Amino acid sequence: MSDRGTTVRDNDEAETAASAVVEASALSKSFGDVDVLNGLSFSIPDDAVTAIIGPNGSGKTTLAELVTGVESPTAGELTLHASGERPVGYLPQDPRFQPSATVRETVAFYAALLAGETDVDAALARVGLEAAADRRTDALSGGMRRLLGIAVSLLGSPELVVLDEPTSGLDPEMTRHVYDVIAGLTERDQAVVLTTHDLSRAADADYILVVSNGNIVSAGSPEEVLADTGTTTLEDAFEAAVRGRSVTAEGGDDHE
Amino acid sequence: MSDATQQFTAVFERELRALARSRSVWLLAVGFFALVVAIAVLGGQAGYVPLVLALLTPVEVLVPVLVVALGYRAILGDRLRGELKVLDTFPITPIRYGLGVYCGRLAVALGIIVVTLLAAGLVVPLSGGTPNVLAQSGGLDSPVYYARFVALTMVFAGVVLAITLLISSVARSARRGLVSAVGLLLVVVIGFDLVVIAGVGQGWIVERGLSEALAASPLSAYRGLVMTYAVEPAVTMTVRAASPIASVFSLAVWTSLSLLTAAALTGIE
Numbered sequence: 001m002s003d004r005g006t007t008v009r010d011n012d013e014a015e016t017a018a019s020a021v022v023e024a025s026a027l028s029k030s031f032g033d034v035d036v037l038n039g040l041s042f043s044i045p046d047d048a049v050t051a052i053i054g055p056n057g058s059g060k061t062t063l064a065e066l067v068t069g070v071e072s073p074t075a076g077e078l079t080l081h082a083s084g085e086r087p088v089g090y091l092p093q094d095p096r097f098q099p100s101a102t103v104r105e106t107v108a109f110y111a112a113l114l115a116g117e118t119d120v121d122a123a124l125a126r127v128g129l130e131a132a133a134d135r136r137t138d139a140l141s142g143g144m145r146r147l148l149g150i151a152v153s154l155l156g157s158p159e160l161v162v163l164d165e166p167t168s169g170l171d172p173e174m175t176r177h178v179y180d181v182i183a184g185l186t187e188r189d190q191a192v193v194l195t196t197h198d199l200s201r202a203a204d205a206d207y208i209l210v211v212s213n214g215n216i217v218s219a220g221s222p223e224e225v226l227a228d229t230g231t232t233t234l235e236d237a238f239e240a241a242v243r244g245r246s247v248t249a250e251g252g253d254d255h256e
Numbered sequence: 257m258s259d260a261t262q263q264f265t266a267v268f269e270r271e272l273r274a275l276a277r278s279r280s281v282w283l284l285a286v287g288f289f290a291l292v293v294a295i296a297v298l299g300g301q302a303g304y305v306p307l308v309l310a311l312l313t314p315v316e317v318l319v320p321v322l323v324v325a326l327g328y329r330a331i332l333g334d335r336l337r338g339e340l341k342v343l344d345t346f347p348i349t350p351i352r353y354g355l356g357v358y359c360g361r362l363a364v365a366l367g368i369i370v371v372t373l374l375a376a377g378l379v380v381p382l383s384g385g386t387p388n389v390l391a392q393s394g395g396l397d398s399p400v401y402y403a404r405f406v407a408l409t410m411v412f413a414g415v416v417l418a419i420t421l422l423i424s425s426v427a428r429s430a431r432r433g434l435v436s437a438v439g440l441l442l443v444v445v446i447g448f449d450l451v452v453i454a455g456v457g458q459g460w461i462v463e464r465g466l467s468e469a470l471a472a473s474p475l476s477a478y479r480g481l482v483m484t485y486a487v488e489p490a491v492t493m494t495v496r497a498a499s500p501i502a503s504v505f506s507l508a509v510w511t512s513l514s515l516l517t518a519a520a521l522t523g524i525e
Contacts, residue, residue, distance in 0.1 A: 070341040070523075090345045096337035098270065100277040105270075112266035113346040115259050152342060 020081060021046040021160050021191040022067055027076035029062050036062045038214045039076065044160075044193055044207065046081070047186055051202040052195045053234075054211035055242055060195040061093050061164055063211060067193055068162045082191075085114060086156035093164040093195075095149030099138035103129055106137055107151055114156045127151045128177055142169040150178065154185075161185060163194040167201070179204070199234045208234075212242035263348045267356025268363075275326065275364040285368045288322050289375065296376035301383035304402040305490040311376060312482055315409055316475055320416050320444050322368065327361050327420035328437035331522060332427045344524050354519030358421055365413050373406045396490040405486040412478040415507050416444060418514035419474070425521040448473030471502035474510050478503070 022044035029037040036059045044050045044067065052060045065071035066078055068090045080087060097106045104120055111118035124130045127147040132140065140148065146169060153161055166182070167175040179201060182192050186206075196202055203222050210218040210225060218225045218241040222234060229237040275281045292311065299310035331354075334340045343353060377399070423440050427433035452469055455461030461469045470476040480498025488495040 065341070068341075068345060070344045085347055086345060088345050090342060092338040092341055094338065095342075097339065098274055098333070098337070100274050101270070105273070109266050109270050110342070110346065113263050113343075113348045149342075153345075156346075158345070 019046055020044060022081070022193075023079045024066075025077050027066060027078055028074050029059075029066060029071065030074045036214050037066070037073075040214075040216050041076075042209060042216055042219055044191065044209075046191050047189050048206035049182060049186055049192045049194065049204075050207040050209065051205035052193065052209045052211055053197070053199065053202050053238060058211045058242075059214045060211055063209075064162050064164045064193065064195050067160075080160070082159035084156070084159055086158045087160060089153035089155070089158035089161040091146070091149045091153040091161075091163040091166055093168075095145050095152075097137040097145070097148065100136060102134050102136055103140070103148055104133040106148060107155070110152050110155055118155060123151050123155060126154065127181060128174065143171065143174060146170060147174070147178070150181070154181075157188070158190065160191045160193065163192065165195055165197070167196065167198060175201075199238055203234045210238065210241045217241040259347075260352060263352045264356045264359075267348075267353055268360040271330065271357050271360025272363055275361065281326065281364065284322060284325055285372075288318060288368055289372045291318060292372045293376050293379070296379040301379055303397040304377070304380055304399050305397050305487060307377065307380055308402060308405045308482065308486050311373075311405070312479065316479065317445055319369065319409060319413050320441055320475075323365050323413050323416040324420050324437050324441050326365050327417050328424050328427075328433055328440075329430075330357050330361055330421055331424040331518065332430070332433040335425075335428070335522075336430060340523055343522075348524065350519040350522050350524040351516075353522060353524055354421070354515055358417065358515055361421075362414055362417050365417060366410050369409060369413055370406065373409060377402050377406070398490070401486045401490055405482055408478060408481050408486065411481075411507060412474070415474045415478070415511050415514075418511040418518070419444065421518040422514040422521075425518040444475055449476060452476065467497070467499040468502045470498035471506045473498075474507060476503075477506045 020043040022042075024043070025041050027037060027040040027042075028035070040063070052063055054060050062071065066073055067080075068088050069080065070090065082088060101109070103124065107120045107123050108118075111120055111123070121130060121133070124133050127150050129144065129147050129151060132144060137145065137148065146166065150163065150166060153163065163182070167178050170178060175198075182194070185192050194205075202208060206221065208218070208220065208222055208225050209216055218228050218237065220228060225234070225237050225241070226232060229240040231237040231240050292314065295311060295314050296307060299306075301307075331340075334343070380399075380402075419440060420437070423436045424433065427436050452461060452466075452473060455469060456463075456466065467480070470480060476498050480503045481500060483495045483497040484500045
């Protein structure tokens, strides 16, 4: 992944970065003439859930893709402190799979790309898809496709799991189930980065990055974001943050 | 099974399964079979070499149509579904992925082509007709020449599929993929030959280098090899076609360069 401006390092390599799974410096991304991300500097803590929140079109998905390593930054550097056969797992915003394959075949295909044996049924049971194992992926609802995408993202126990809107389209019960799965990941020393519009769920995250117009406008624990914006709820903080100023994730103000 | 073999096999089986379950692929196969066998019945009953001559031109068009239809969405489909990005988080190399896709799709294409051409070849023994002048004059008509034609057609299908995968990896939308596929068909079937004709007409391809220039086109290279190895030995006249050595080299270069470029363009690292 180093060709893409992303450096992958083993966890043991840099002691100073032991508490961060991702470190980004002056990270920018443009598509043609459109600047999507503008010189972001931030860290993502290890063994924690980090929520990226922001309005539509703010650059959340692009940021998630840069963190995953499937997109390369136009400028800046992103360092990933993760190791293993599959350092990063990824759930795209709109996960789709080969339509004629069944759910079980899809997970088995991706599992076969990893060394060793994978219990496909256990991977499906983990996200509650065991009853749909023999259903074709083109017969799945949007929510079920997302669950299948989560099952694929978790294969190989990656140290960092990036989930782009993991609960979009899911019913409340399944949303709770997905967040239980996410909570279980951090107990297994896996870091999670998720993008979401669900601010009540984002408030449960350990760390929050608020993104607006390609800038990080606030960053920190939920309490720090509230203090930073002088508000009492994350909804108000979100409003204040996207209306107001941008700050670097290290805490320094960077007024626009 | 090594990791590399396991990964290749996983992609190969995935492609095979996807095509085998597609109704449009079965319709395509039936259409290809019916057309080729009908042409064989109408024009190739006099012997194996006459059958090769009767089938050569239709096959030059129908095989690219079949192969492009089977392959143009292969990598494009994974890109449009976002699966290339997911695959990028797995430890699979672009070469293994590309080869798996290529071999899986090729297996289906070859299955259709071989079954169809073998069925067309049965026309000769089943017709019981008298051998024609062409076969009698050399006295050499043999199923071996037809078998060579089938083998060379398999190679030709492999080359066209490799170029198709290149198109599939370049395309970024379904519409562009379809337009590119149709464009590829036109280029492969008539475009290269037109360039050679223009080159001869305008003098930048000289008579002495014509057989090598012809070999640069995959279609002309295939046609040249068929004429050299499946027709010429059975007839008394000399057949003028693309240079066999240049043709083999050309087909190998087209296949390997197309596959390598297609793999590199997937974005998997």
